[in-house]
Amino acid sequence: MTQVRRRLLRATTTSLAALAAFFLMVAALAWNYEPASAQGGGAGALTLTTVSDFSVCVALPGVVAQPGLTDTIVSSANGGEIRLRATVEDYFDGSEIDATQWITGYSNPSYPDEFPVVGSGVLTLYGSYLRSQEVFTETTSPRFFEARARFVGSGFPAPTNGDIGFYRAYPPLQLPPGDESSIRLFVSQPFHSSNDRLMYVRSRDGTVEPVVDTWVDNWGDVESAERIGLAQYRNYRINWGTTGTWYLIDGSTIITAGTNPLPHSGVVTRTTYAFLYNQDPESQSPDPLLIDWVRAGQYPSQGxxxxxxxxxxxxxxWTQATVTATLPVSTAAQLATRTSVDGVTWSAWANATGSVISGTATLSPASPSGRYLQYRLTLTSGDPLESPEVGALTFSHLGPASLVVAPAATTLDPGAAQQFTATVFDANSNVIANAPLTWTADSGGVINSSGLFTAGLPAGVFTDAVRATASNNISNTATVTVRDLPPIANAGGPYTGQEGQTVNLAASASDPNGGTIVAYDWDLDNDGQFDDATGATTSASWGDEGVYIIGVRATDSGN
Structure with a gap:
């Protein structure tokens, strides 16, 4: 490419004055650009259904080491669920009795070496008992007891002499005279006696009021059939309110027989305790009383x-949340989420769009894009005897599927900079904000980690030179043109001389693109033609005094 530089020479009797004028010639380049196709996926889901899912923190344990439980508990019932925490609640998942919740001891003074055993998530009772540390008084009303228990072994032997429910401070064979507390119990016996069933329910308030027994007729009056019924783990529940006491098995009010129909008395003014009891020592009982879990007391209004x-x-x-829950009447659950790109800075908590229902519901998280998600369940209950239960959550997400680089093409002088940006989209064409990007430039210049490109040499059109890459190897490119700038010519001067005498002229030039100057051509008569002399140096003379314009054209090695 050539560069023209002119000088204006003024001739007088003593000198010529030179004045330069510049003429620049710039070539404009044009090209066709079509963005590269970038396809991907990154769809996935996180499903949480087990106790481990709900309670073991694997990702960023240094940030959150364990879940936050405020009046809630992760229950091992039904494989794993989140619920409000009752006054007394135990799933016997450890290897020892929880002494903060229970007092333990032997049931029969004749067998003082018997004691409760916990293992494999089950409480085993031979000749021993658990009594709650919590004392239930009239301030805890209404109240409930619920336990998943098995009274008969798999060989269908006779049941144990077992009691579960509410009882006094001491077990039956150690009860001091005159105890005025209350009892509400499921009672099993090894054979029909005065109560003509293997199980009956019993209520009593103090020692003056008579015992009220009602036969459980769920399995009829044939002992073999009753043993089969009692050999299954079942949910035994007592709802004890001020107006009456109801007994339920597996969610339904018991089928009754005998002379004392339900409900039993609802007196709540006396003290009582949650109670798990087997009177028979191992030497006299073919099978123990087994308790999977127990809950008693009341549920808080919120957790x-x-x-x-x-x-x-x-x-x-994070596109979708699927929540499976059980919501008894007067209970509810609400889901909120927050997200983070780096695990350090988090968005504000935002309630998901949609409602948790009893069954399975699909909600939409309202949190922004992020690698990390944390969720919060707010459980509420208007009934102290009931708790909502959340048994499973699935969070679906979409990763990068495409991206667009802007600008798609740019033209720069050598050394000039251009800030590139990239917008990342998921498969639904929604923007993934703050998606990490890797920037590379394989020609035309260099680029930093934030997408700032600096043009280099040589000049030219560099197709797909700049590339932005997101996760899943999703990428797209931009084209860069680096201009071939003309050389910068200087005709020298100002020059002075005598009319008719030779004036020596010396030109210089430089190439911004780093090329070599290969030719100089002079226009000494200002006719626009650079055909009067060649070379970096030359000489000329003018016959009359005056001011004359001269020019020089430099040619670089690129042209």
């Missing part, structure tokens, strides 16, 4: 569960 951090492995859009 919160705040989860461990969930990790999608990349920045994603």
């Amino acid at each position: 919160e569960y705040t989860s461990c951090i969930q990790d999608a492995g990349q920045v994603v859009n």
Whole structure:
């Protein structure tokens, strides 16, 4: 490419004055650009259904080491669920009795070496009992007891002499005279006696009021059939209110026989305790009383569960939450989420769009894009005898599926800079905000980690030179043109001389693109033609005094 530089020479009797004028010639380049196709996926889901899912923090344990439980509990019932925590609640998942909740001892003074055993998530009772540390008084009314229990072994032997429900401070064979507390119990016996069933329910308030027994007729009056019924783990529940006491098995009011129909008395003014009891020592009982879990007392009106951090492995859009729950009447659950790109800075908590129902519901998280998600369940109950239960959650997410680089093409001088940006989209064409990007430039210049490109040499058109890459190897490119700038020519001067005498002229030039100057051509008569002399140096003379314009054209090695 050539550069023209002119000088204006003024001739006088003593000198010539030179004045330069510039003429620049710039070539404009044009090209066709079509963005590269970028396809991907990154769809996934995190499903949480087990006790481990709800309670073991794997992602970023240094940030959240364990879930937050405020009046809630992660229950091992039904494989795992989140619920409000009752006054007394135990799933016997450890290896020892929880002494903060229970007092333990032997049932029969003749067998003082018997004691409760916990293992494999089950409480085993031979000749021993558990009594709650919690004392239930009239301030805890209404109240409930519920336990998943098995009274008969798999060989269908006779049941144990077992009691579960509410009882006094001491077991039956150790009860001091004159105890005025209350009892509400499921009672099993090894054979028909005055109560003509293997199980009956019993209520009594103090020692003056008579015992009220009602036969459980769920399995009829044939002992073999009753043993089969009692050999299954079943949910035994007592709802004890001020107006009456109801007994339920597996969610339904018991089928009764005998002379004392339900409900039993609803007196709540006396003290009582949650109670698990087997009177028979191992030497006299073919099978123990087995308790899977127990709950008793009341549920709080509200509680919160705040989860461990969930990790999608990349920045994603959290598109959907599926919640499976059981919501008894007067109970509810609400889901909120927050997200983070880096696990340090988090969005505000936002309630999901949609409602948790009894069954399975699909909600839409309202949190922004993020790699990490944390969820919060707010459980409420207007009935102290009932709790909502959340048994499963699935969070679906979409990762990068495409991206667009802007600008798609740019033209720069050598050394000039251009800030590139990239917008990342998921498969639903929604923007994934703050998705990490890797920027590379394989020609035309260099680019930093934030997408700032600096043009280099040589000049030219560099197709797909700049590339932005998101996770899943989703990428797209931009084209860069680096201009071939003309050389910068200088005709020298100002020059002075005598009319008719030779004036020596010296030109210089430089190439911004780093090329070599290969030719100089002079226009000494200002006719626009550079055909009067060649070379970096030359000489000329003018016959009359005056001011004359001269020019020089430099040619670089690129042209």
